[in-house]
Amino acid sequence: SDDNVLHIGGIFPLAGEGGWQGGQACMPAANLALEDVNKRKDLLPGYVLKLHSNDSECEPGLGASVMYNLLYNEPTKLMLLAGCSTVCTTVAEAAKMWNLVVLCYGASSPALSDRNRFPTLFRTHPSATVHNPTRIKLMRKFNWYRVAILQEAEEVFISTVEDLESRCMEAGIEIVTRQSFLSDPTDAVRNLRRQDARVVVGLFYVVAARRVLCEIYKQQLYGRSNVWYFIGWYEDDWFVNNLEKEGIECTADQMREAAEGHLTTEALMWNQNLNERTISGMTSEEFRVRLNDALRVEGYDIDNKRYPEGYQEAPLAYDAVWSVALAFNKTMNHLHKYGKSLKEFNYNNKEIADDIYSAINSTQFLGISGIVAFSSQGDRIALTQIEQVINGNYVVLGYYDTQADNLTWFDKEVWAGGKVPQDRTIIRKVL
């Protein structure tokens, strides 16, 4: 019978070309979590959590029609999970009309941190702005108080740069120039040279990153006098991949030479303490083994390191389902005091919707992706990782906990000139 089933909708980016097809790994991860929470006797006793999944292809229009199908067909859904930023924006903006909480496991857009537009949105995926306090922490550490910004003209980077600029202002760090480009970075890089930019924060997708790197090589804007911050979630050998296919005029050796020494920041999505048991009883390594098995069953060639899109973010989807189960458990206990149940929820029941909202708002548990907790805007609070390319390979330099302002540093950084590059040309006065 249906009366002991709690239904939620899941919108996963699976097929399609545009954006991020992260549902390929995230849907199997969500299904593992459903299996695990439904096995727990102490969670939602007497109930089963059921996920109704559909493909959005990371396309907002299709995401909207999938949402309508979920909501205009029985059974009533108690919450919606969504993936890409574009789909999450559409679903989260509409969901309030159905009094539904939306939980996004794959949305990084800073625009989503807006309680006016998205009053019921939470995300286990951190906003792209999570990198900014880390970037600034490093500028302070190495005494870089004169920096430049180079960005691709994409919404996610525009709003990230706005956040970075205001944080630089607060920190007394001068932004000497902000250059953006649509697809060809040649002029933007030339302007960086003209302004004697030494420390540059680069914000672009990986295809644009290859064009930038080749331009940096051609214009000799790398080496002992320059510091580059790139985004850390590109694939590890991104700077030598697809050069022919994308018409990059530099050789792999030239790209390696230009890439040597650059720094990256990224949000941690896999708990780094490999032996730490999480709320599910698993360590993150044990989760990885189970996820790899599930993906092999789906036909992915994991043994040859051919991971599906969304592999990096899979813990965010797994932890999203746990967040739902824990929030419903809390809500169920609360409602039972008044002889009510979650089964009474319908899209006009604001009272139960508010109970669910406050339960998810107070989430705090150790998941596969680390501590899961949300800010007042529903943003994921996350640790960040800093790496540097040393002899062609990424080396972890440290981690930063923004909340605690705690930088864990391993003193592994290497500078081409044997010392920390300066943020400006020092004119030595000859007396």
Ligand SMILES: CC1(C)CO[C@@H](CC(=O)O)CN1
């Ligand atoms: C780190 C990344 C690749 C950022 O984009 C996210 C997708 C999106 O924001 O639409 C997925 N995770």
